[in-house]
Amino acid sequence: MIWHHRYVKLVTVCTVLLIAAGGMVTSTASGLSVPDWPTTYGWNMFMFPLSKMVGGIRYEHSHRLIASSVGFMTILMAAWTWWVDPRRWVRRLGFAALGAVILQGVLGGITVLFLLPAPISIGHAGLAQLFFCLTLTLALVTSPGWKTAAAPVDDPMLRRVATATTLIIYIQILVGATMRHTQAGLAIPDFPYAFGHLLPPVWSAKIAIHFAHRVGALIVTLAILATTSHVFSHHRGRGELMRPALLLLLFLSTQVTLGAFVVWSHMDPVINTVHVVNGALVLGTSLVLTLRSCQVSMLGSRVRGFTGSPVHGLTGAEARP
Amino acid sequence: MSRKYTALACAALLATMTACGGSDSSTSARPASPAAAPDAKKVDASTAATITGKVLLEGTPPPNPVITMLADPVCASLNKGNVTSEAFVVDNGRLANVFVYIKDGLGNKYVFDTPTEPVTLNQKGCHYVPHVAGVRVAQPFDITNSDDTLHNVHAMPDRNLEFNMGQPVPGLKNTVTFTAPEVMIPFKCDVHKWMNAYIGVVDHPYFAVSGRDGTFELKTIPPGTYTIEAWHEKLGRQTQTVTLGAKDAKEITFTFKVQG
Numbered sequence: 001m002i003w004h005h006r007y008v009k010l011v012t013v014c015t016v017l018l019i020a021a022g023g024m025v026t027s028t029a030s031g032l033s034v035p036d037w038p039t040t041y042g043w044n045m046f047m048f049p050l051s052k053m054v055g056g057i058r059y060e061h062s063h064r065l066i067a068s069s070v071g072f073m074t075i076l077m078a079a080w081t082w083w084v085d086p087r088r089w090v091r092r093l094g095f096a097a098l099g100a101v102i103l104q105g106v107l108g109g110i111t112v113l114f115l116l117p118a119p120i121s122i123g124h125a126g127l128a129q130l131f132f133c134l135t136l137t138l139a140l141v142t143s144p145g146w147k148t149a150a151a152p153v154d155d156p157m158l159r160r161v162a163t164a165t166t167l168i169i170y171i172q173i174l175v176g177a178t179m180r181h182t183q184a185g186l187a188i189p190d191f192p193y194a195f196g197h198l199l200p201p202v203w204s205a206k207i208a209i210h211f212a213h214r215v216g217a218l219i220v221t222l223a224i225l226a227t228t229s230h231v232f233s234h235h236r237g238r239g240e241l242m243r244p245a246l247l248l249l250l251f252l253s254t255q256v257t258l259g260a261f262v263v264w265s266h267m268d269p270v271i272n273t274v275h276v277v278n279g280a281l282v283l284g285t286s287l288v289l290t291l292r293s294c295q296v297s298m299l300g301s302r303v304r305g306f307t308g309s310p311v312h313g314l315t316g317a318e319a320r321p
Numbered sequence: 322m323s324r325k326y327t328a329l330a331c332a333a334l335l336a337t338m339t340a341c342g343g344s345d346s347s348t349s350a351r352p353a354s355p356a357a358a359p360d361a362k363k364v365d366a367s368t369a370a371t372i373t374g375k376v377l378l379e380g381t382p383p384p385n386p387v388i389t390m391l392a393d394p395v396c397a398s399l400n401k402g403n404v405t406s407e408a409f410v411v412d413n414g415r416l417a418n419v420f421v422y423i424k425d426g427l428g429n430k431y432v433f434d435t436p437t438e439p440v441t442l443n444q445k446g447c448h449y450v451p452h453v454a455g456v457r458v459a460q461p462f463d464i465t466n467s468d469d470t471l472h473n474v475h476a477m478p479d480r481n482l483e484f485n486m487g488q489p490v491p492g493l494k495n496t497v498t499f500t501a502p503e504v505m506i507p508f509k510c511d512v513h514k515w516m517n518a519y520i521g522v523v524d525h526p527y528f529a530v531s532g533r534d535g536t537f538e539l540k541t542i543p544p545g546t547y548t549i550e551a552w553h554e555k556l557g558r559q560t561q562t563v564t565l566g567a568k569d570a571k572e573i574t575f576t577f578k579v580q581g
Contacts, residue, residue: 031511057471
């Protein structure tokens, strides 16, 4: 089981790499440098000569290769999870991840064939984050710490605020993806002001999308501060909550700084990509906090309210039928 | 029922992918420009007029950005020394690569034979050659690759259909046609970011691209009053109205200005 958990963690790390590779494709505007799919300039994707990976092809084809590798890894992850994990919902989670990665591949192909229509590209970006959330969830719930949790926190207020925060972060990521795929990243060219004002003096669809992302950053900041404040004030002694809370603040401050530098650097591809990846880490960390706040409910009704000795093994509700 | 819907979904997906898979021979486009009137006639060459002209640039243009081709060793080896973009090609105040054409005035009074001779856009030395060109609606437009590296050809029109095709080996040729007038259609290579070209699609033969000496010529124009437009990729558009009598030979000048 420990090797299974380690493998799921590896898939999660590879997913972050995949998001980074995808971010580089968009940031360098290389999405159409390989015009065909699933082939690459007529070659079988895996037979494409390395010597021909030049210019924008380097980013797009690398993204495809990493995506394929993650796809194969996900097949193994789903099968292995089904084989070793007795919890029905965890096994379903594995197959949900597999379905998501297949759909993600198809979306990636379609967006190339249709010349990057914004709705499909935004869907591709949004599903990437959901897939990351699925692998991260699997990594968390297969960890020894999760399965042998001593008296999981049962705090309805934390559950609500953490869940809301995670949802808000995801919506903000979708707005960011919309901004990227509608070329609105520099629709407002200055920061922290907008054309020298607090509010943009002129409006267009792109300016509105860009400004929405900035307002979204403010809302995300408030939501994260609300969640972390709650953890600091009510669960200071709980390491499993304090660690992600502190990490969340670190990633948040990094993310806001990166967002500013994206504008100041006129969308430098590397800064832009790190902003995308760090956004995923903000989402992932908030998700971990949310899952830990929901652990009691996820363990099943028989465990709810249990605050005594450690929960070992599995409840009847989780066991394989 | 579910099997039926699955089959339908697969068929739809297959059809979509087939339709989007690109073509090496032609590119369909949106509906063409309005057809000629029933009484439209050919231009009478004996009374036709000519416009000659030049394009001038006032002021000092910004230096063309230096292109770094390290992303592709083949391109780097083909371009020694300082390579710059082709945005401003200026010689002694004369501006090249300006697309000049009759924008308005012909109406649908005339019919013009569509040339069968193709216009060619070549990828050579990791540049598009020519950088600016014109082509008639429905005229064959050949896209060729002379480089020993991969190029993709990505056309981004507004009125015609966008396309993106790969040319991975030298000697490849794709022929496309455009069915709607559009000035200009940007072309780019997503592999080599510096590669771009602009193609003007018109439904008559009265267009030209200014040469290195800034000159151009529009021949065999029927008498009438016309709006002539000059387009430059960085400096935008200018128009002039010209009235031509029978056998007239008029000379016009477009003057673009840059700050500084």
